[in-house]
Amino acid sequence: MRFAFVATLILTMLSGAARSFEVEDHVIYRATPESGVLRVISTADRDVFEPIILAFQAENPGLTVDYTIAGTSDLMQAIHVENAVFDIAISSAMDLQTRLANDGFARTYEDADTGAMPAWASWRNQIFAFTQEPAVLLVSDAYFSPGTAPRTREELIELLRADPERFAGRIGTYDVRRSGFGYLMATQDSRNSDVFWRLMEVMGRLDAKLYCCSGEMIRAVSDGELALAYNVLGSYAALQQDKIKGFQIVEFEDHVNVMLRTALIPANSQNAGAAQRLIDFLTALNQRPDLVEVSGLPAVNPTLLQNNTALRPIRFGPELLVFLDQLRRSNFLRNWENSLLQN
Amino acid sequence: MKPRGSIRRRLFFQLSGVAAILSLAFFLIVRVVAERAAEGTQDDILAASATAITDSLRSEDGQVTLELPYSALSMLQTVHQDRVFYRVVAAGETLTGYDDLPVPDPAPTRGQPVFETIYYRGDSFRVVAILRPLGPASAATDVVVLVAQTRLGLEAISRQITGVATGVGVGFFLLATALSLWAAGSALTPFDRITGSVLRRGPKDLRPVTADTPAELVPLVEALNNFMARLRASLLRTEDFITEAAHRVRTPLATVRAQAEVTHRKLNKPEHKQAIREMIRAIDECSRSAGQMLDHAMVTFRTDSLARDDVDLVALMAEAVERLGPTAELKDIFIRQDLPSEPVPFRGDGILLQAALQNVLDNAIKYSPEDSEITVAVEVGEALRLSVTDQGRGFGDADLSRLIGRFERGGNVGQVVGSGLGLTIANDVANAHDGRLSIANNKEGQGVCVSLLLPR
Numbered sequence: 001m002r003f004a005f006v007a008t009l010i011l012t013m014l015s016g017a018a019r020s021f022e023v024e025d026h027v028i029y030r031a032t033p034e035s036g037v038l039r040v041i042s043t044a045d046r047d048v049f050e051p052i053i054l055a056f057q058a059e060n061p062g063l064t065v066d067y068t069i070a071g072t073s074d075l076m077q078a079i080h081v082e083n084a085v086f087d088i089a090i091s092s093a094m095d096l097q098t099r100l101a102n103d104g105f106a107r108t109y110e111d112a113d114t115g116a117m118p119a120w121a122s123w124r125n126q127i128f129a130f131t132q133e134p135a136v137l138l139v140s141d142a143y144f145s146p147g148t149a150p151r152t153r154e155e156l157i158e159l160l161r162a163d164p165e166r167f168a169g170r171i172g173t174y175d176v177r178r179s180g181f182g183y184l185m186a187t188q189d190s191r192n193s194d195v196f197w198r199l200m201e202v203m204g205r206l207d208a209k210l211y212c213c214s215g216e217m218i219r220a221v222s223d224g225e226l227a228l229a230y231n232v233l234g235s236y237a238a239l240q241q242d243k244i245k246g247f248q249i250v251e252f253e254d255h256v257n258v259m260l261r262t263a264l265i266p267a268n269s270q271n272a273g274a275a276q277r278l279i280d281f282l283t284a285l286n287q288r289p290d291l292v293e294v295s296g297l298p299a300v301n302p303t304l305l306q307n308n309t310a311l312r313p314i315r316f317g318p319e320l321l322v323f324l325d326q327l328r329r330s331n332f333l334r335n336w337e338n339s340l341l342q343n
Numbered sequence: 344m345k346p347r348g349s350i351r352r353r354l355f356f357q358l359s360g361v362a363a364i365l366s367l368a369f370f371l372i373v374r375v376v377a378e379r380a381a382e383g384t385q386d387d388i389l390a391a392s393a394t395a396i397t398d399s400l401r402s403e404d405g406q407v408t409l410e411l412p413y414s415a416l417s418m419l420q421t422v423h424q425d426r427v428f429y430r431v432v433a434a435g436e437t438l439t440g441y442d443d444l445p446v447p448d449p450a451p452t453r454g455q456p457v458f459e460t461i462y463y464r465g466d467s468f469r470v471v472a473i474l475r476p477l478g479p480a481s482a483a484t485d486v487v488v489l490v491a492q493t494r495l496g497l498e499a500i501s502r503q504i505t506g507v508a509t510g511v512g513v514g515f516f517l518l519a520t521a522l523s524l525w526a527a528g529s530a531l532t533p534f535d536r537i538t539g540s541v542l543r544r545g546p547k548d549l550r551p552v553t554a555d556t557p558a559e560l561v562p563l564v565e566a567l568n569n570f571m572a573r574l575r576a577s578l579l580r581t582e583d584f585i586t587e588a589a590h591r592v593r594t595p596l597a598t599v600r601a602q603a604e605v606t607h608r609k610l611n612k613p614e615h616k617q618a619i620r621e622m623i624r625a626i627d628e629c630s631r632s633a634g635q636m637l638d639h640a641m642v643t644f645r646t647d648s649l650a651r652d653d654v655d656l657v658a659l660m661a662e663a664v665e666r667l668g669p670t671a672e673l674k675d676i677f678i679r680q681d682l683p684s685e686p687v688p689f690r691g692d693g694i695l696l697q698a699a700l701q702n703v704l705d706n707a708i709k710y711s712p713e714d715s716e717i718t719v720a721v722e723v724g725e726a727l728r729l730s731v732t733d734q735g736r737g738f739g740d741a742d743l744s745r746l747i748g749r750f751e752r753g754g755n756v757g758q759v760v761g762s763g764l765g766l767t768i769a770n771d772v773a774n775a776h777d778g779r780l781s782i783a784n785n786k787e788g789q790g791v792c793v794s795l796l797l798p799r
Contacts, residue, residue: 102426103441104464124424191413318427319417327439328411 021074021082027067029053035062038274041079042090043072043180044261044297045215048239049090051294056281063274072096072180079105079266088275090263090282092133092233093180095320097262101126102321107265107272113280118302121260121283123316129260130282131297132305132313135185136234137250138217142224143170144248152254153195156230160202168206170227172217173340175210177333181259185231187323187332188257188314195254200339203230208340215240222246233259239296251310258305258313261297351527358523362516370512377504381497382469386458389471392418393456393490396431397475400486407433407477407484415490423495426466430489433477444489447472451487466493533557537564549575586640589633596630631705635764638698642768645695646775654693655686656721656797660729663700664719667708674713678704681720689727689797691776696795699772702765703731703793710735711790723799726778730794737784737791769795 025046042049046069053065068086070078072093078084079100091097100106106126121129137156139149143166150156160167174182189196209226211217214236217229222244237249263282265275285291286299305311314320322328395415401408409431419427430440447459451474459470470491476483533556540554551568600623607619664678671678689696707717715734722728770780778797785792 102428104426104466124426315420316424317417317420318425319413319420321427322411322413322416325409325411325439327409331410 021070021077021084023068023070023074025069027069029057029065029067031057031062031064033062034064036271036274037064037066038088038271038278039066039068039086040088040090040278041068041070041075041084041086043070043075043092044090045069048236048295048297052282052285052291052297055288055291056278059281060274060277076100076180083268085268085270086266087269087271088263088265088278090261092259092261093184094127094129094260094262094314094316095184095324096180097127097264098123098316098318098320099324100266101264102318105267107267107269109265109272109276109279112276113283116286117283117300120313120315121300127262127264127316128279128283129262129300130285131235131261132258132300132311133261133298134234134251134256134258134311135231136237136256137252138221138226138229138232138237138247139250140221140224140227141246141248143227146248149248149250151250152252153193153199154254156228157195157199157202160206164206167227169209170225171203171206172209172211172220172226172229173203173231174217175212176336178212181214181233182231183323184259184314185257186336189231190332192255192257192312197335197339199230200336204340204342207342210340218247219244231257235296235298238298251308253310256311258311260300260313351531354527354530355523358526359516359520362519362523366512366516366519369515370508373508373511374501374505377508378497378501381500381504385469385492385494385497386471388418389458389469389490389492390456390473392416392429393471393473393488396429396488396490397473397486400431400475400477400488402478402484405478407438407486409439411439419490419492421492421496423499425493425495426464426468427493428463428468428489428491432487432489434484434486438486440489444470444491446487446489450474460494461491463491468492469494469497533560541567549578582640582643585636589636589640593630593633593637596626596633600626600630632764635702635768638702639764639768639771642695642698642771642775645692646771649775650692650694651690652693654689654691654696656689656696656727656729657682657685657687659693659696659700660719660721663697663704666701667704670705671708671717674708674711676708676711676713677716679716679718681718683721683723687721687723687727691797692772695772695775699769699795700729700731702768703795706765707731707733707735707791707793712736725799727797727799728794729797730792732785732790732792734785734788734790737789766793769793773797 027046027050040053046067049067053067057063057065072091073096075089075091076093076096076099079086079089080103089097089100101124106124108125109128110125112122112125112128117129137149150159160171174185176183176186186196209220211220211229214233217226217232218237218240220226221229221232222240224246234249234251237247241247241249263279265272265279269275283300285297286301288299291297292299305313323332392415395412395418396409399410399412399415401410411429416427416429419425428441428444430442430444430446431438432446444463445461447457447461447470449457451457451472453474453476455474457472459472461468461470463470468491470489472487472489474485474487477486478484537552537554537556537560540552544550549571551571552564554564556564603619603623603626607616607623610616610619660682661680664680668678704717704719711717711733712735717734718730718732720728720730720732722730766780766782773780773795776797778795781794781796783792783794784790
């Protein structure tokens with residue numbers, strides 16, 4: 001069953017078999033009187049993105065925002081395969097966004113107002129990053145008193161090996177077969193260090209639980225159901241920490257993958273002007289601390305990256321296409337399954 | 344003379360035309376060479392990427408498989424964020440990658456990669472195709488690896504090179520044009536020098552041109568010199584002829600005049616006496632003209648090599664009056680001498696000055712009515728003025744400036760016989776001494792005032 005699902009996913013992503021993309025949620029922020037519609041397809045949850053949309057709408061009266069929420073691979077499916085009409089696509093999957101731009105599905109926006117943005121925060125004037133979100137380790141307060149959490153992956157491996165009974169069935173991570181974000185983080189980890197595969201091996205032996213989304217992992221850790229969760233989206237965790245207690249966020253000291261949330265204008269956009277305004281609005285997010293506060297989306301901040309060299313933003317470029325290669329992907333997933341699904 | 348074309352302009356246009364052609368050639372060569380180099384660089388990187396992929400190809404249980412190397416695509420990362428496509432074809436079937444990426448025609452063979460520029464997905468792409476056989480030699484599978492990259496980086500380099508080449512080419516052209524302007528001017532300076540040396544000459548200077556002459560102009564200058572020598576010889580011959588003729592005429596005329604006077608005394612009949620007097624007057628006139636021609640020839644010779652003696656202008660004037668005194672008496676003309684008591688010294692050719700004064704005075708006597716007065720004066724003012732004022736009929740309405748021309752005569756000479764050479768001689772002498780001849784109608788009543796003005 002699970003294999004069949006993976007196969008379908010691969011097929012639909014890369015060979016373009018007919019399959020309708022799945023919509024997780026659909027919200028319309030109607031403006032009265034209405035002078036235009038901006039159709040947004042996004043992977044960001046409604047409660048995360050709603051404040052941004054409302055603030056944008058306040059600056060652009062009369063613009064109705066049609067907000068469609070889909071998974072990263074459904075977004076890819078919608079635009080790359082089905083040519084669904086959207087004016088702007090916002091995704092946390094940098095590799096898929098890169099592929100959209102590389103394959104010619106994105107429109108160029110030459111005059112983007114990215115004055116304060118670093119050069120690495122955009123690609124081909126088609127993909128524009130507006131957040132930097134680290135993948136972090138969540139540890140439950142029930143298992144770790146403050147200051148005892150592991151600081152590197154090596155320490156984590158030692159900890160898990162030293163006390164298998166304590167952690168068996170109590171650790172979680174992304175099911176990279178189902179989550180584009182999880183897959184991106186895992187592949188970047190595998191590229192950055194050899195420790196990754198040992199960690200997967202150890203986690204597999206401890207019968208790690210697999211999750212589709214960061215939200216579930218955050219809840220499980222705060223409940224004490226999990227002792228720790230690896231590669232959770234840090235921005236979501238930080239937002240949740242204010243509401244539900246019971247866990248700490250650990251940014252590793254060896255390296256932290258930093259994902260950039262990006263926006264692009266699909267080639268078949270029908271309201272590119274409004275989409276460009278939204279891109280300018282998003283890339284200026286670092287000038288709106290109020291929105292960063294309520295959405296929990298950390299704006300691009302080059303200074304932060306300079307001060308903490310362990311933070312490694314994933315770079316745009318054709319190399320992001322490597323792990324989207326169908327053979328490479330199936331190889332990677334096979335290795336991953338061999339490591340993680342031992343029982 | 345109306346000029347036909349200009350050597351300077353032609354030189355300038357030809358030189359700048361050459362510069363323009365060279366600039367254009369430079370521009371094209373730089374562009375072609377640099378773009379080849381840039382294209383070669385892109386081809387090298389594409390080939391390295393495709394080779395990295397072929398090196399990762401494996402044959403497992405007769406199945407071709409590939410672990411796409413990260414470096415194969417990361418090495419194609421460019422500043423200009425080029426798009427990248429790849430395709431792996433095993434035994435005609437797409438193994439992975441973009442299956443619409445066309446395999447170049449002709450297809451690559453072993454060890455012989457194919458490079459091609461294609462239009463694909465809305466952009467211009469450079470494609471490399473490499474073929475690698477996989478598996479046992481007996482049943483090898485041919486695997487073709489294609490890697491394609493847009494040419495944005497190449498185009499940016501090309502734009503940059505074009506910009507630099509254009510700048511350098513235009514700069515070179517402008518510099519060359521300025522230099523050719525200078526060169527054209529400089530090549531023609533000998534012309535200006537020779538022209539100047541010819542223009543600066545006096546009207547009678549027919550010496551050969553000796554200014555520095557470049558080899559190319561030697562024939563022209565030699566021809567000019569040759570021509571001037573011939574002209575000079577011809578002029579000398581003419582003057583010689585006139586002198587000779589005047590000489591030959593004067594001596595027999597003197598004899599004829601002496602005989603006529605003798606005859607005049609012998610004759611008794613008044614009508615016969617009258618006829619002989621007429622004859623003597625004609626003979627005088629004739630001999631006077633011959634004298635003037637001799638004077639003129641002498642002036643022409645002597646001005647070529649002007650003597651600079653110390654002379655006294657008062658004495659010269661007095662001598663002229665003394666010589667022409669008898670002629671004046673014949674017409675009952677009184678010559679009033681308004682001369683200073685002190686000598687007026689001057690450095691010049693005494694013989695020429697004497698001839699000039701005599702001619703002016705002779706003219707005055709000739710055109711004065713009988714029983715009139717002529718005033719000669721020497722004044723020392725801003726210039727030295729030697730003037731002769733008569734009470735004659737004047738020059739009428741004739742253009743005073745033209746009177747000094749050779750053989751020009753006044754507008755109302757009437758019956759008086761004359762050659763018209765007198766004032767010419769006086770003028771030539773004045774010019775030879777850096778002075779001038781001034782002719783004015785007499786301010787005090789009738790007559791003319793002719794002055795020889797000499798510098799102090």
